[in-house]
Amino acid sequence: MSRRQKGRRHRKVNRTPRPVGSSRPYAVRPQAQPPQPRAVAPELGRHVIRTWDGLRSCGPGGASVADLSAAVGYQPRTILKHINGLVSQGLAEQRGDRWFATGEGLLVGS
Numbered sequence: 333m334s335r336r337q338k339g340r341r342h343r344k345v346n347r348t349p350r351p352v353g354s355s356r357p358y359a360v361r362p363q364a365q366p367p368q369p370r371a372v373a374p375e376l377g378r379h380v381i382r383t384w385d386g387l388r389s390c391g392p393g394g395a396s397v398a399d400l401s402a403a404v405g406y407q408p409r410t411i412l413k414h415i416n417g418l419v420s421q422g423l424a425e426q427r428g429d430r431w432f433a434t435g436e437g438l439l440v441g442s
Contacts, residue, residue, distance in 0.1 A: 376417065379406070383414035384423055387433040394430035 376384070386404040387395055397415075401408045415431055418424035423435040 376421065379410075380414045380417055383411060384418055384433065387415075387418070387424060387431060390433075392432075394427065394432040396430055400431065 383400065383404050383406065386400055390399065390403070395403070397408050397411050400415075401411050404411065406414070415424055415426075419426070421435070423433065425432055425434050
């Protein structure tokens with residue numbers, strides 16, 4: 333009968349146990365404050381609020397769907413869904429082919 337060890341013979345290197353704890357010296361990390369989301373209306377989600385902030389940042393000239401899509405980073409179809417929700421809340425309006433942010437007084441926390 334063979335006395336050779338069976339199984340896991342390939343793991344003979346670096347089998348020493350690792351020290352417990354962090355390998356880095358203890359450093360005091362500054363307490364990070366969580367970002368305060370802007371609340372437009374309780375019914376709106378953070379993605380719609382991001383679209384509305386993008387629309388507001390376009391200024392008095394308004395923005396087309398393509399401009400808003402490039403500024404916010406969502407697809408044009410998603411932007412249209414968000415804008416329709418904003419229109420139903422009275423936060424956006426369309427003049428011609430451009431969209432404008434309205435309802436500045438409805439911003440709860442900015």
